[in-house]
Amino acid sequence: xxxxxxxxxxxxxxxxxxxxxxxxxxxxxxxxxxxxxxxxxxxxxxxxxxxxxxxxxxxxxxxxxxxxxxxxxxxxxxxxxxxxxxxxxxxxxxxxxxxxxxxxxxxxxxxxxxxxxxxxxxxxxxxxxxxxxxxxxxxxxxxxxxxxxxxxxxxxxxxxxxxxxxxxxxxxxxxxxxxxxxxxxxxxxxxxxxxxxxxxxxxxxxxxxxxxxxxxxxxxxxxxxxxxxxxxxxxxxxxxxxxxxxxxxxx
Numbered sequence: 001x002x003x004x005x006x007x008x009x010x011x012x013x014x015x016x017x018x019x020x021x022x023x024x025x026x027x028x029x030x031x032x033x034x035x036x037x038x039x040x041x042x043x044x045x046x047x048x049x050x051x052x053x054x055x056x057x058x059x060x061x062x063x064x065x066x067x068x069x070x071x072x073x074x075x076x077x078x079x080x081x082x083x084x085x086x087x088x089x090x091x092x093x094x095x096x097x098x099x100x101x102x103x104x105x106x107x108x109x110x111x112x113x114x115x116x117x118x119x120x121x122x123x124x125x126x127x128x129x130x131x132x133x134x135x136x137x138x139x140x141x142x143x144x145x146x147x148x149x150x151x152x153x154x155x156x157x158x159x160x161x162x163x164x165x166x167x168x169x170x171x172x173x174x175x176x177x178x179x180x181x182x183x184x185x186x187x188x189x190x191x192x193x194x195x196x197x198x199x200x201x202x203x204x205x206x207x208x209x210x211x212x213x214x215x216x217x218x219x220x221x222x223x224x225x226x227x228x229x230x231x232x233x234x235x236x237x238x239x240x241x242x243x244x245x246x247x248x249x250x251x
Contacts, residue, residue, distance in 0.1 A: 001249050003242050004030035004057070006182065006227040007037055013234040017047060024051040026239050027246075032225045033058035033079060034087075041078040048079075055079045057154070057180055057223050059087040059125065065111045073118050083180060083223065084115055085154045087125040098135035098143065105147035112151040123152030123179060131163025139165075145174055155221075156182035158198070158206055168214055175218030183208065183245060184227045196230045200237045202244020209248045 005028055010019045016037070023031065033055050037044050048055060058081040060072045065086060076084055086108065095101045108124055115122035130141035138146070145153065155178045160167040171178065185204030187197050202208060215221050226245070231237040 001224055001245070002029050002222075003027065003245065004032050004223055004225040005238060005241075006032045006034070006059075006225050008034045008059075009226070009228045009231060009237065010234050011036060016044070019234070020047050020051050020053060022235065023238060024053055026242055028053065028226075028238070028242060030054050030056055030223070030225075032056075032223075033081065035059075035061070037079075038075045041075045045079050055081055057081060057083040057085060057225070060084055062086040062089065062107065062111065065115070066107070069111070069114060073115070073120065076120060081120070083121045083123070083152070083154075085123050085125040085152075085180065086111070088127060089129075091129075094129060095135075095140075098138070101135055101140045101143040102147050104140075105144045108144065108151055109148035112148065116150075121152055121179065123154050123177075124148075125154040125182070126156050126159055126163075128159045128163035131160060131165045141170075145177055151177075152179040153177040154180040154182065154223075154225075155219075156184065156227075157211055158182070158184035158186050161186060161206060167211060171211070171214045171218050175215070176220060178215065178219035178221050180223035180225060181215060181219075181221045182225050182227045183241070184229075185241075195228070195232055198228050198230060200228065200231075200244070201226055201241035202248070203240060208245070212245075212248055 065072055112122040131139050157167045183201050185199040185201045185206045187199040187204050226241045228237045
């Protein structure tokens with residue numbers, strides 16, 4: 001298993017040069033990019049190369065992909081990104097009925113068609129809101145996966161849990177759509193309030209041993225991305241998380 005890390009987790013712990021060199025020293029071989037890493041993609045690529053890291057996946061906003069696709073693809077090509085994931089939809093932009101979610105899925109499908117024609121892979125990255133309501137008997141996540149059947153899914157397991165669903169069921173039912181996974185943990189209730197209730201991987205309540213085994217059996221996931229949305233100590237999070245997943249590897 002190649003260990004990646006979503007660089008959004010390190011946004012408050014600059015400079016990037018130290019973040020990247022530290023991750024390499026910890027044993028990470030990959031990182032996942034986001035907007036801040038695209039401001040100077042040539043410099044970011046040089047920094048990755050100098051530390052022996054690659055960036056096989058990256059997050060690009062759906063509005064950017066629709067409105068400035070050529071630039072997004074140029075950035076991806078410069079950084080060596082092969083897997084592009086749209087990561088989020090602001091609350092003000094989220095549909096409020098089934099028709100709206102179907103239309104959004106069609107938007108993703110249209111972007112995905114253009115991205116794949118250009119030689120990249122494309123998918124959606126979930127949060128919790130795709131699981132917290134139903135429209136016509138389907139959650140938004142079901143609508144996305146059904147109405148955009150050609151796109152991939154980067155499954156953020158901890159957000160599925162926070163959305164009130166069992167990730168094992170989703171892995172079993174939609175595993176063949178999963179090409180990347182966010183490996184993130186949830187603190188026991190009442191703990192880590194200063195970190196928005198998130199925990200270092202392996203130090204929370206998510207059953208990662210069982211989940212990694214299910215992903216190996218049922219999914220197409222080849223990218224495993226450690227993430228913590230608000231760590232108080234980035235070095236602690238990154239170091240403890242890779243140690244935990246290395247212990248679980250093959251479980």
